[in-house]
Amino acid sequence: MPAEFIRILIGLVAVAASVGLIGLVMVWVERKVAGHVQRRPGPYEVGPNGLLQPLADALKLVGKQLFMPDGADPILFWLAPVLSFLPVLLLFLPLPLGDGLFTMDVNLGLLLILAFSGLSVLSLLLGGWASNNKYGLLGAARAVAQSVAYEIPLLLSVLAVAFVSGSLDLATMVKEQGTWPWNWNIMTQPLAFLIYIVSALGETNRAPFDLPEAESELTAGFHTEYSGMGFGLFFLAEYANMVVVCSVATVLFLGGWHGPVLPGPVWFVLKVSLLMLLLVFFRWTYPRVRFDQLLNINWKWLLPLSVANLLFTAFFVKLAQYTIVR
Amino acid sequence: MTRNANMEHLAGDFYTNNFAKTAKEGSLILNLGPQHPSTHGVLRVIVEMDGEYVMRAEPVLGYLHRMHEKMAEVKTAAQFIPNMGRVDYGHALAWNWAFVGAAEKLAGIEVPERAEYVRTITCECNRIASHLLWWGAYLLDLGAFTPIMYAFDDREKLLDILQVPTGSRLTYSYFRIGGVAQDLNEDCLGRIRKFIPWMRSRLPMYKDLVSDNIILRKRIEGVGVIEPDLCRSFGATGPVARGSGINYDVRRAEPYSIYPKIDFEVPTSELMDARGRYDVRMIEIEQSLRIIEQCLELMPEGDVLVKGAPKPSWKVPKGETYFAVEGGRGKIGVYLASDGGKNLYRTKLRAPGYCNLSLFAEVSRGTILADAVAILGSLDLIIPEIDR
Amino acid sequence: MAAQNLVAQKPDVIVADPLLNIGPAQQIMDICRSMSLWPMTFGLACCAIEMMAVGMARWDIARFGAEVFRPSPRQSDLMIVAGTVSKKMAPAVVRLYEQMPAPRYVIAMGNCAISGGPFKFKGQYGMVEGVDTLIPVDVYVPGCPPRPEGLLEGLFKLQEKITGKRFWPNPPLNGPYEEGM
C-alpha cells in the first residue's frame, strides 16, 4: 500500500513540524497567560508583543553546550529526551482533525494512544535515573508512581466513553456525537470527563500535579542535569503531551470536529486550544499538592469513582441495547 | 548509590561526612542547598531520607555569615546603624530600632515623642512588607506561582512610602540614636493614609483566593506541629510561638516606645501547625494597619531628633544592656557592652530566625520532603539574620 | 576546601573556532542568546530580594525574556550573583558556575558581590572581596542594593555586550520619573 505509506510519511512530517510550532506557540501563550494572571505584560519586547520570544529561546537552547555529568549512563542519558519526544509524535497519527482528516486509519486508535502515552514515563525514569543525580532519581521515582497511578482512572474514564460509542476508533467515536454541545459525550459522561481532566493533569505532570519536577523540593526533578536541547526536548514533549491529551478529550467528550457554521478542523483546534488554556490557568492558579495527597486523590477518589462510572455506563448501555432490541 | 573512583568529587564536604557518620545504611542523604529554591537564599539543609520521608535533618548555616558582631568592634555605635539594615532585609527597621534602642537605653537618652510615633509607623509599615514578602515566598514554596506577584504589588506601595523618609527601598538605616533621620513629610503621610484602606480591601481577596484554597489548606493544616514546650526549649518567638498558642509579643511583654498607648491585639492560634503560623501572620497585617492608623491620629508635632543627638564619633558610656523589640520574625534582642571606648566592646545580636530555625530538625523528623519544605517556609527565614 | 583551588578552572574543552563562520548566523544566535537570558534562582542576600522584585509585576523582567528563573544551573544562562559571597559559600558559587553550560554570563549585583562592599573592613575574616576573584564577571551593577532599574540596566548592558548593540532606548537623564501609588 504505497498510498497509505506516503500518507503516513507526509502525516509524520506535518506532525513533527506542527508539534514544533505548537510548542513554540504554547510557550508564548503560557508566558503571556501567566503574565496576565499576574497582572504584568509578560514577554513584550522581543518581536511584536513578544511573539518572537519562544523562537529566541529555542535557538538559544539549540546553541547551548550539552553536558553529561560524571558517572551518568551515557546511552540512557541521551536516549531519555529523545524517547520522551518521539512517542508523542506517534500519538498524533490517529487523531482525526476533521472528517477523514487523519494520518493513519487505525480502528484501534484509542488503544494506540493509550499504549504509546504510557511510554513517556519511561523516558522520565531513564532521564532521572541515568543522570546520576539524587534529585533526578527522586523525580523519576515520583514520575513513575504518579504516572502508573493516574493511568488507571484515565483508562477507565476513557473506557466508559468507548462503551457508549461501542468503538475504539476515534473517527467513529466522533461521528457518534452530534453538532451541538448537548449531543456530545460530555453530557452523558460528565463524571468521566472530570476524571479524565484530573488524570490528564497527573499524566502530563502539569501543576498542580507537577511533582516530578517540583521546583521547591527537587530543584528541577528528573531533568535537573539536562542542559540545552536535552532540556528543550523534555520541555517540548510536555507541551506535545498536553496537546495530545486535550485532543483526545476533544475527540472523546467534546464532539471532535463537530460544530455549527465553521469547518470541522477549525472547531477541533478551537476546542483543543480552550482545553489547553484551561490547563495553563490551572498551573498559574493552584499550589502544588503533596505527593501522598496526589496518590490519595487517585486511589481513594478517582479510581473508585471511575470504576463506578464504568459499571453504571456498562449497565445502562446493556439496558439500552436490551430495550432497543426489544 | 554506589561510589566509584570518578565520583570522588561527590564524596561530600565536611558537613555531609559529619552527617553521614550517623546515617542508617541504605538511606539517601540529600543536600538541599546552599543553592536551592526553597531555602530562601543560602541556607543548607542536609536531610537523610528514606524514600520520600525525612528521617533526620540538619540545617547548616554560615553561608552568609557577614561578621556583623565583629564589625561592631571596629565601628562606632552610630557608624554601625547601616549594618542593622542589612542584618534582616525583611524587617530592617526593627533591627534599626533594637540597636538604637539599646544604645539609648545605655546612655539614658530620651527620644522625642514624635520620633517614637514616626518609628512606630515606619516599623509597622515595614512589618507588613515583611509579612507580605513571607506570604509570597511561602506560597512559591508550596508551588503557587501567582500570589507572590500580588504580594509584591502591595509591597512596592509600602516601599514607595518608606522610600520617602528613609531614602532606600530595602536596607534602611533610618533610625538615629536619639530619634530618626528625618520627619515624615505630608506626601508620605498622605500615602500612608491612602494605603491603609487599600490594604484592607486586599486582605479579603487574599483570603478568598489563597487562604481558603483547598489545596493550600491540605498542604499546611496539621503540618509541622510545634508544641508550646518545644518553643520554650528552643526559644522560638514571634509568629512561630504565637502560632503555637503562646501569647508572647515583645510589644506587650516588654513594652517599649508608645506601644502601651496603642490598642492592638496579639493574635494567637491554637492550631500549632503551619496553618496557625499562617493565620497569625495574616492577622498581624491587619493589626499593624490598626497600629498605624492610631499612630497617625495620636502623633504630636515636634522634633524627631533629640537636641544634641550623638555624633558619629559618640562614645557609648560604660555598661551593658539588653534591649528587645518585636520583629517580623520574633524577638530581636541586642546586647551591648561598652567599656567607654571609641567602639563598642561587644555587640551580640539575638536573631529570632536563628532560634526559630533551630527547632526545624526536631519538627521535620518523619515528615515527607514536601512537608519539610512547607515547615521550613512557615518558619519565615531570612538567612542574613540567621547567619549574621 | 583549602587545598582545592577555589578559582573557577579553565574549561577542559576550549571552544574552538568554528569551521565555517557564517557571520549573519552568528549574529542571529547572539541576538537569540541575548534575548533569552534565563537567570538561575540563586539569591545570596539582600540583593536577592531586589532581584525578585525585578521579576515581579512592577518591573517585569519577562518583557525582555529573562523571567524564566531556572532552579538548576544546567538550564540557566545567567548567574546573577546577588549578594555577599562568603568564604564558606565560595566553593558553591564556583561549582555552580562550572555547572552552567556555555555560553554563560555573570552579573555581579550589588557592592558585596563587586568588592565586598560594606563588609570589607580591616580584620574581616569571612568575605570574598569581589566575586570576580572567583569567576569571570560580565557586568557589574553597583548599589546596596541596586534598585531594580539598575539590574534591568545591567541586563541591557549584558545584551549590549553579547550583540554589540543596544536595543532599548537610553533612560532619560532628567525624568520623567514614575509617580508611585
Place this chain on the structure above:
Amino acid sequence: MDALLKGLPLLYLSACDAAKTGKNWQVFLPAASLVPAAKRLRAADYFLEDICALDCEEGYVVTYHFAHFEKPGRPSLRVVVPHDAPSLPSIASVFGGAEWHERETRDFHGVIFEGNPNFVPLLIDPDMADCFPLRKDPKSRSKTRDILEAGDVVFCDPSFTLMTPDAPAAGQESGGEKAATA
C-alpha cells in the same frame, strides 16, 4: 530568682536595674552549677534567649540570657571561664536551642562546651574554624567590673572578686594583662 536557685552553689547574685541594663537578675555560677541551674529555669518555664560570651581580662564571661513567655524580667546566668582552658558543660540537653548558641560561641570565642551533641562549626567555615574572630587581643581587653553593673548584691561568695571594685586604681592594666596572656 533567689528562691529559684536556692541550694545551688553560687558565686554572686545581684538584682540589676532593668531600665538600664535590660536584665533584672545576674547570677555568677561556678561551671558545675550551670546545668542544675538551667534545669531549674527550664522547670520554671523560662526559655533561653541567647548565649553571649564577653572576652574580658579575667576570662570569658559567658552569659546566658533567659526570659519567660508570661512573666516579665530577664534573669541571666554568668559563668567565667579562663582564657587558657575555656570549657563549660553543655546545657543542650536541657534547652534544645542551646546547641546552636553554644556552637556559635565556640565559633566566635573558642569556648568548648562538653557534651554538646553535635559540636562542629556552625557559622564559620570548618576550614578556618580556629580563627575565633571575637577573641580580643590581650591589650584591648577590659576588666569585667568596668563593663558589667554590680547591681544590688544579694549574695556574694567571699572568693568571688570579679565585681568588687579594686581600691588601687593603678596597676590595673599591667597586672591583668599578664594574667590574661598566660
